[in-house]
Amino acid sequence: MRNLSNSVITTPTLLPLYSESFAPVNNPEKGAITKPSLVFLHGLLGSTADWQQVVAHLSSDYQCICIDLPGHAGSQAVTVNDFQDVQQLIIATLAQYELEHIVFIGYSLGARIAMTIADEPAVNWPYTIDGMLLESGNPGLNSSAEQLQRGLHDLGWVTRFSEAPLSQVLPDWYQQGVFASLTITQKTALIDTRSQIQANHNGFNGGVQISKMLAATSLSKQRFLLPKLQNAEFYVRMVCGELDPKFLQLTQASQLDYRAVAKAGHNVHADRPIVFIELVSDFVSEIVSKKALCKHAA
Template identity: 25%
Template sequence: MKAALLFALALAGTLAFAADAPPPTNRFAATIVPAERFEAGPLLVERHGQRGTPLILVPGLGSGAWVWQDTVRQFSADHVVYVVTLPGFDGRKPAAGQMLDGAQRSLRQLIVSRKLDRPVVIGHSIGAVIAMTLAAQDSSLVRGVIAIDGLPVFPGTEMAPADQRSALAAGFKARMPVSDPKAFALQQQQYMRGIGVTDMARADELAKLSARSDPGAMLAAMGEAVELDLRPALPGIKVPVLLIAPYFEPDSSQMGLTREAKTAYYTTLMAGTPKLKVVSIAPARHFVMIDQPQMLADALRAFLKSL
């Protein structure tokens, strides 16, 4: 009886401590303190490093600077690294007008106002689309483009006529954003677990961060990305382009895609790009920088060395 009482008291104390304890730290939330933080139009910009060829890192849908932390660690000693956060994402207020066009113009403003010497623009997902658009419009501004699982046309819509893509985009833009924070957080968790990364514990932590974005801004950006077809402009990119194609066999095998077939598919979508290299990284899902940070760093370093 005495032993049972002691156990109950100990358990009660443990539960009380757990209730008072702060939530566990999100291992992806802590970002490296930048040397400088400023705004370029609607973009938040964080600068790391002091010398070397400048790099501009553009995150994808719903992401912030947290997605690039390993890249910053790997490259800020030899490069001046500018990490941008797009409007509406990671707690930033949405901006009026077309997000993709506004972000591209703001990147141009960043390069010109800071007198950056032909930076290499590295974009993930929708960030890659922004990087390619900038290079297609004025290749003289940049030294090269790295697209991490970002393509000039939304995969699966490449055969659809423009009016069908526009209708699909209108559907995204017309949807009511998820207003319940818990429902939105669950939505982000499902996305990260199904598409984002291979590790479910990492997926859950990343989902908490992407849920800091504005649901309406994410829907609008998705609509813009689905409607866009940048393929006619690809021949205008006169600088080298590196496309990172992630491959995760459990996902791709369901669609009958081998690693070689997926690489060939990505290469086909980039047809017309004068100086293109496609590199497959596996096993990795959409967030290659989380699943395979060292493989990605090696691919980036080799590309930068070739410029």
């Protein structure tokens, strides 16, 4: 019987993941507080394209970098063993850009990856994290029984993705409870989009590559990160949709700063993009303002 601990056995090549960068046209005024760069991490089955509308607005004020995670879209050929491998690949990817201070904007799996970096940054982690906006991100399971149960649950999906075409798996994937707020039309559109983006390329099977990433970054393998987030030295804000009862409850119980968005489900930035853009803009503006106050007080 397969298990999550040995589903992925390859070692990643530390080449950059596929990424896209969008920078403001205007240079900052002399003496102004340097604005952080925004690093966007999508969820499972997502891609840089998921952030297109959000980045189109925010890139007028901030450098925005969107990354295709291992096994996905432009990074489809890349496989990893664990969260530490993902972190090293993100370091290699961001090294292409001139960065000092960053704010992570992570959705679902992307939020969990950001959390793991906050929990245990690699010894070669070179950037100052000013903040994290974590959308529908699970901070982890707090018992071995929960981890075992989740491991078995994810193993089922790992097997499905590795053995069946995406066109057969995705209709069942989007029947999960966190997607209950989606209409049939929305689910059909998502299935079509995901099937096209994650289609087989250059000899790589899209479903198999997704299965490897899911095995490597299963919630069952993630530490319980809530205490670390509650005591983080940077700003942390959770975002969830009011139509996503599981993550609304998780977020409210986290004792972290959060925003619950009306008329939105698990994917807030897709359901309410304008509201999400405002949430990101407000969050980063608060960080910049507080940094300015600290600079003047020093």
